[in-house]
Amino acid sequence: YEKLDQHSSLIAALNYPDRRVQFAAATTIMQLDPAHTFPGATRVIAILTRALGGEGKQAAVLVDSSIPRGQTMAGLFHELGYETQSTQTGMAGFKAATARMDVEFIALEYNIMRWGLSQTIANLRADSRTANIPIIIYGPLRLKNKIEYATRHYPLVQYVVESENTEDIGTQIRPFLNSLKTPELTGELRSEYRSAALYWLSHIASSQRSRIYDLTPAEKPLLPLVADRNLAANALITLGGIPTRTAQADLVTIVTNKTMDSDVKEIAALQLAFHIQKFGLLVDSKNVASIREAYQTATDPKLNTALASVMGTLMPDNKVVGERLQEFKPTTPLP
Structure with a gap:
């Protein structure tokens, strides 16, 4: 396929004044699935983020x-x-x-x-x-x-x-x-663009492509999209791939929301467990307490199982504890 370098017509199209052309170029690049960094990766994320309703950087x-x-x-x-x-x-x-x-x-x-x-x-x-x-x-x-x-x-x-x-x-x-810009998208076409953008962002989050694309600029518009059942899963998967404290806190917000549907909370819990395993525990003790309460009060079996996986990331097993103790080196001789 076309080489993505400074001479690429696709790279040039990312900066074309017509935002529909920009979006088409960004999604075409995603379909090509480049395995290495290329000039324009940050622009792709900005274009996809804008389609979510955020302006992007x-x-x-x-x-x-x-x-x-x-x-x-x-x-x-x-x-x-x-x-x-x-x-x-x-x-x-x-x-x-x-x-x-x-x-x-x-x-x-x-x-x-x-x-x-x-x-x-x-x-x-x-x-x-x-x-x-x-x-x-x-x-x-x-x-x-x-x-x-x-x-x-x-x-x-x-x-x-x-x-x-x-x-x-x-x-x-x-x-x-x-x-230089075309009119903003409205109605059905805007919804199609949002769904497509969210699909590609979640694809990045759930694959090994996070080393090529930085998803952090896409974080802000994700949480409000969870309210739409058609978008919730991919919004949560994308949040799960963003290595920030605020992304982890957003997942906690969904998991502990008492009015959110159980199946949506289940996805959020699985992504939260993944996030903690990959990036470490980033939220405070108050959030941890609310997760524990959600686990103890969950009546849906699938949600309870998903929350149990989160609790597992918070409570290391005996083998992990033993390994950590063996790594401990006292700074002064024992008496």
């Missing part, structure tokens, strides 16, 4: 030879919702944009150096990884017409008048960025 790369001015612009973009990486040269900005693969736009100060503005734009447009990423050039009002004329042959380029006001910058860049 939005990032920008900024190039400005002036550190103070660059920090000011980065702060403005951050306030607009973009995690912004600042660089000081055109070459450094190019390297940052091609390395991240989660970039929504690239901001260039009009007078950048090493490379200059024209060379930087030419190189960004020549590389498939950045060919479709919108470029925003900022500078004084007096240069607007001149720079727009000089960059007229390049697609997806917009000049904005520099400002230290967030609202002013937002007013200039939002119409440009929004015009």
Whole structure:
């Protein structure tokens, strides 16, 4: 199949302005099931996460030879919702944009150096990884017409008048960025995208592909999806593959929920046991006490068995205890 590198058309499609094209590229890559890391893995997760209803991580790369001015612009973009990486040269900005693969736009100060503005734009447009990423050039009002004329042959380029006001910058860049996106999905198609995205995220969580993809950015929208019985299983499986305390706490929340259906709680309990075995016990003693109470009060046989597996991860058997004691080395001689 197509090699997933900087020349790949699939990698380029991950940054195409049309979000339907992005989603198609992400799911195609998942079907190819690459066995090794590739440029764009973080972008795949961001696209799948966005389909769940979360926005995913939005990032920008900024190039400005002036550190103070660059920090000011980065702060403005951050306030607009973009995690912004600042660089000081055109070459450094190019390297940052091609390395991240989660970039929504690239901001260039009009007078950048090493490379200059024209060379930087030419190189960004020549590389498939950045060919479709919108470029925003900022500078004084007096240069607007001149720079727009000089960059007229390049697609997806917009000049904005520099400002230290967030609202002013937002007013200039939002119409440009929004015009490049297709309307948000609605109704049945949105549900189909959400189900497909959740399927692929759970596939990553339950396979050995977690070394290729970091699922952590997908965590936030998962817990609310458990309320939908059609999505609950894959949402819980995905939570089970995210190595964070908050993911483990979310699984505890489901397991100890007295109004949740038993079959959903059973899946959550099995994922919680798996999570503790793989990543260790991350929740506090209060959570442990609530798990124990849920186990003691469970009347559904399958749920009780699943909760017993969780209790087993909390209470090591005699063999494990013996091994741990043998590993203990006293720091002072025994009397």
